[in-house]
Amino acid sequence: MWNKFENMLFMLRKRGVQVVIDCPFCDITVEAMEKGVVTVYLDEIPDQKTTLLECPKCGEAIGAQQRMIYFNDTLDWGRAIRVWPTPQRILTESLPPVVASSLDEAERCFTGKAYLACAVMCGRVVEAICKDKLPNSRNLAGGLKALLDSQIIDNRIHEWGDALRIHRNIGAHATDVQITKEDARDLLDFSIAICDYIYVLTDKFEEFKKRKQS
Template sequence: MSPTFRVGQSFPLMCPHCEKPALATVTSEAVGGGDTEPPYLLELVQCGTCHDPFLMVEEDYGQGWDGDPGVLWPPQKRPLSIHVPQDLRREHEEALQCFKSKAYTATAVMVRRTLEGVCSDQGMSSGTGRPKPLVKMLAQLKDEGKLDGRLLEWAQELRVLGNEGAHFTGRGVSREDAADGLALAEAILDYLYVLTAQFTNFKDRRAKAKQDGASSK
């Protein structure tokens, strides 16, 4: 396999460490695969801003390297499941972009908007004649069995964090609180739209298997 000679080349990207636009330089490379899997090119890259290294990978599916290397290390945040409604994925993604821009107060506000979107999607805001407070919509989710006690506690804390971000108090939201808010909001989305559906499908499949087994006797 021919060498690529990319060592020393630089290109612009968003650094996965410092999360800033940077000019990154390939410091070393290695090629693998080619027998039972497509050839892949590993590139050790160094950020020109924070100088931390990271590992990128490209693959060749018969038309040369794809030219779109992905970050292999450090691990990147996984995207939300497609089972989460698009509007909610968009709200969460905007919260994530605020976090990457170090706008932590804005992150908290967007997390709260995501919770409001969840309540609206679950039908908690309908039939009241006027907007229902988020605290009551979250409680209604628990009353209807859609959130358990621990998840409701998480959601209420995120609501409070969002309130602190939305009103001027002279204090900003910390990076740690914003990061935890994102993670907890994602856990709630996964619980409501991914794990709940997966468990329902699991139970239905098990019940059908038992029914089929009983009818074959």
Template sequence: MRPYWLALCQSCGQALLLESAQEFDDRDPDDLPARPATVLWPQDGRPIAAEVPPVVRRELTAARAGVRSGSPASAVLHVRRLLEAVCADHGVTGRTLFHALRELRRGGLIEGWLLSWAEELRELGNEAAHLGPRPLGKSEAEDAVELAEAFVDYVYVISGKYHRFRVRRGTDKSSNIRNVVQETPAIRILRKSQVAFRVHPYPHDPARTKSRAAVADELGISPMRLLKAVILYLGEHAVVAIAPVEGVIDERALARAFGATRARVAALADVVRIGETFAADVVSPLALPYLPSVLEESSAAASSVFVSSGRHGLELELDPADLIRLTRARTAPIVR
């Protein structure tokens, strides 16, 4: 017969149901020497934390399933997709995974050593996607999944716990930010400038990106208070127009605000090239202080305005006077 054991994982304390990989006689299982065993329960390893978003959870579950089914290549490919899901969840889209991981690092969302982990996993995923001189082994897949689990824990669980710890101790005053993972360059600029602001999270599904107008509806505010940042060119020089989401930028009026004759909206490729600190479809004017900016003059009179944090799922509310000061924006009627 094959003995069964109830065991306790020495690393995480998880209860385990094990089945011996070899058959034995009727002796007491406690008297048997140690033998290889199969984990019958839990089938998916330790529970995935509730903080992990569904898109990341799906890839981690699929990677674990690949290991269990004896398909190392499948497991490693899902680990690579997990990295892509983490990037997308933080608003880093439209680039290769190589560049997206570095954008996470530049944005302070992961540390340098985590970038090294992610790079190893990315390269292993590339190997799994192509025929190579040798097939991937089970141990490599198991290691990849364990590293992916640790990566996810750090990004979604441990960082949040550390932030809440600092808030309780009074060493981190940004108690309205749910966790440090969500901090973006725009948020860091606001904190460093010591201006009053609020962070407003909203649900974000990477598969269904919301328009800025839909975000206003999600937050329950007037679209006139939710601003968009549009990059335009005056000849060869880029500028930023900041205006209500439902307003249409009057390119001639914008050009006049800068003493120019013509303006044109920047192509998406130019937006990606100019801004390395935000997703291309959620440009934050706060992250572009080095570009000349103009704010729609009617927005300057609002009690407060909302601008993108530079990532999906987070909007920043602040006084328009602070927005003008931090972006060095002039005001003019630029919406028709």
């Protein structure tokens, strides 16, 4: 077991020169070069790394952190979170636990290259939102429609949610249809955007309106 981990860690060290991150200067996602790394170990296994990155487009410096993720008996660095110059928000802290755990699991599936499972988990994110907002909703399609009818989401978010529902069904049933890495990435991005819209931006806007009225 230990040898297996050692091997994986060796491969990660060899490979770990590029990190996918949102560049705040270019406002796009880039594969940035690692220029310097500090790794923190827990019981001799890497637990977290802080990296100085260089954006390949604008050449600016970006600071990022990644945690080690254990999935299906393998380990790999999780998604990089920007900590400098402007720290990226950690979305899951604003979500109800059932939504946060589904989104977290979807990210783990993506990192673990389990794209079908990622699609299923992205569907579970929307299902969890429906359960949280409308506890009486019976199925995902009905729940999404009810969210739309009660104006918790608008038409576009409903469309994204429906795409997640359809791909959840593709992922959950034993057919020949595959979910590609690109599809899984998009589904994950839609899930994050829906959570952001419902649990972060909507509250923020309501507070903004309240401040303007007072």
